[in-house]
Amino acid sequence: MTNALTTTVAGxxxxxxxxxxxxxxxxxxxxxxxxxxxxxAVVGICxxxxxxxxxxxxxxxxxxxVAWPEALTVVGWVGGxxxxxxxxxxxxxxxxxxxxxxxxxGDPAGxxxxxxxxxxALTWLNPHVYLDTVFLLGSIAADRGALRWTFxxxxxxxxxxxFVALGFGGxxxxxxxxxxxxxxxLDGLVAATMLTLGTLLVVRA
Numbered sequence: 001m002t003n004a005l006t007t008t009v010a011g012x013x014x015x016x017x018x019x020x021x022x023x024x025x026x027x028x029x030x031x032x033x034x035x036x037x038x039x040x041a042v043v044g045i046c047x048x049x050x051x052x053x054x055x056x057x058x059x060x061x062x063x064x065x066v067a068w069p070e071a072l073t074v075v076g077w078v079g080g081x082x083x084x085x086x087x088x089x090x091x092x093x094x095x096x097x098x099x100x101x102x103x104x105x106g107d108p109a110g111x112x113x114x115x116x117x118x119x120x121a122l123t124w125l126n127p128h129v130y131l132d133t134v135f136l137l138g139s140i141a142a143d144r145g146a147l148r149w150t151f152x153x154x155x156x157x158x159x160x161x162x163f164v165a166l167g168f169g170g171x172x173x174x175x176x177x178x179x180x181x182x183x184x185x186l187d188g189l190v191a192a193t194m195l196t197l198g199t200l201l202v203v204r205a
Contacts, residue, residue, distance in 0.1 A: 007147040011154025014140055017193040018086075018132045018155075019050070019162050020186055025122040025129075029163055033170020038115035043167040045116065049123045050133055050159035057138025058152035064142075076201045079139030082131070083198030090191035094184050140197060143204060 020026075025046065032042045123129065137155050141148040166173060176182050 004147060004150050007144055007150045008154035008157075010144075011137075011141070011151035012158040013154075013193060014151075014197060015054070015137065015155030015158035016162060017190045018136065019159055020190060023126075023128075025119075025126065026166060028118060028122055029166045030170050030173065032115060033167040033173075036170075038112045039167045039170075041112060041116055042119045043163045045119045046123060046163045047156075047160040049120075050129075050163075051156040053129060053133035054137055054152050054156050054159070057134035057136075058141045058148050060134070061138030061142045076139070076143065076204055079136060080198045080201030082136055083140075083194045083201060087191045087194030087198055090187045090194060093187045094191060140201065143201060 029042055029046060033039055133155075137152070141151040141155075144151045
């Protein structure tokens, strides 16, 4: 029970670290939340899409490792290298901030259909989402062995909590996330998490 809980928490933290970033999808969800426009539909699409992609990553990479145990070494090295690069980039943003913030200006979605289509495009046509949720989370989960699905559940819960907070807490979070200093704090946490996980993957490989 303790191992399962620890693995779930680890998955939650890892998933949150990967999803918390300045990007078009987060900005769109926050904008919809501030305007209270199709929030439930947008949050549902983002959370369910992430859960599906995480499942594909955990199941796909996990199946490869089960069929070919030596693949765990390759996955560990490649996944660890990606995570270390992510961590370095996040740390660089902390040390050399560019003044970025999560901007929510722009025209309102106008209709529920348009909001849904925009959300689907921002989610499924973004190449980074496949790297983050399918490969990176899948490779980290594979390192957990039999508990990889528990890890994936934690990551999916992190995605759900993040999008719910952005969408339904948009008005409160908008003022906070519009400040570049807030992203320096978040990037610092992301850097620490990614560098730690990347190092662990490489060492275990």
